[in-house]
Amino acid sequence: MLRKTLMTIGVLTVAAGTAIAQETTGSAGAGRVEVTAAPIGGLFFMPSSSDAEPKFRNYGLGGTVAGNINRWVGIEGDVAFAIGMRQDVTFNGALLSDQKTPNMLTYSGNVIVNPWGSDRRVVPYLAGGAGALTMFNAADVENLGVTSNETYFTSNIGGGVRWFASSNWGLRGDYRLIMIKSKDEAPVFFGQENRKGHRIAGSIVFTY
Numbered sequence: 001m002l003r004k005t006l007m008t009i010g011v012l013t014v015a016a017g018t019a020i021a022q023e024t025t026g027s028a029g030a031g032r033v034e035v036t037a038a039p040i041g042g043l044f045f046m047p048s049s050s051d052a053e054p055k056f057r058n059y060g061l062g063g064t065v066a067g068n069i070n071r072w073v074g075i076e077g078d079v080a081f082a083i084g085m086r087q088d089v090t091f092n093g094a095l096l097s098d099q100k101t102p103n104m105l106t107y108s109g110n111v112i113v114n115p116w117g118s119d120r121r122v123v124p125y126l127a128g129g130a131g132a133l134t135m136f137n138a139a140d141v142e143n144l145g146v147t148s149n150e151t152y153f154t155s156n157i158g159g160g161v162r163w164f165a166s167s168n169w170g171l172r173g174d175y176r177l178i179m180i181k182s183k184d185e186a187p188v189f190f191g192q193e194n195r196k197g198h199r200i201a202g203s204i205v206f207t208y
Contacts, residue, residue, distance in 0.1 A: 041201035
């Protein structure tokens with residue numbers, strides 16, 4: 001699913017670049033402020049480099065607030081909640097069936113770059129920034145060694161496409177590669193090694 005989603009985002013980005021090359025600026029496009037609500041998404045973790053920490057996935061939802069400094073550059077605040085899901089997880093050499101994964105909260109400050117400008121109906125963009133990820137303890141994840149809340153430093157890079165139906169609202173598809181810095185006191189399940197997560201999100205954009 002992740003591979004197909006990334007391929008779709010790539011195709012949309014290429015198509016958007018072709019479209020805007022022929023597009024003239026109209027009334028649609030980003031305003032000074034953009035607010036997004038993302039009801040659809042996911043956060044996918046691959047195994048750690050030693051395979052000691054397992055792969056798993058969480059359902060994602062969240063939102064952003066961005067201020068556009070000009071048509072080329074904006075500053076974004078991003079918050080996303082990654083809800084733990086029941087799934088099969090291989091951990092400590094054993095297969096855990098129907099195992100709940102920990103809930104997580106990611107939050108970051110990012111720079112958004114619009115290579116062709118944001119005053120268009122179709123706006124591809126690049127993004128990058130830094131922030132943190134908090135993994136929450138709960139009774140149904142204590143068997144994974146998650147017995148307290150843990151917070152990790154993160155950085156992210158990615159991009160996506162915004163499509164504006166009018167001067168007030170539109171849709172957005174977003175991808176981020178989230179890089180999580182390890183720490184020694186982390187549980188064995190997650191965070192003793194540097195980790196990478198792939199986050200995808202579909203959003204509604206409101207712009208003013």
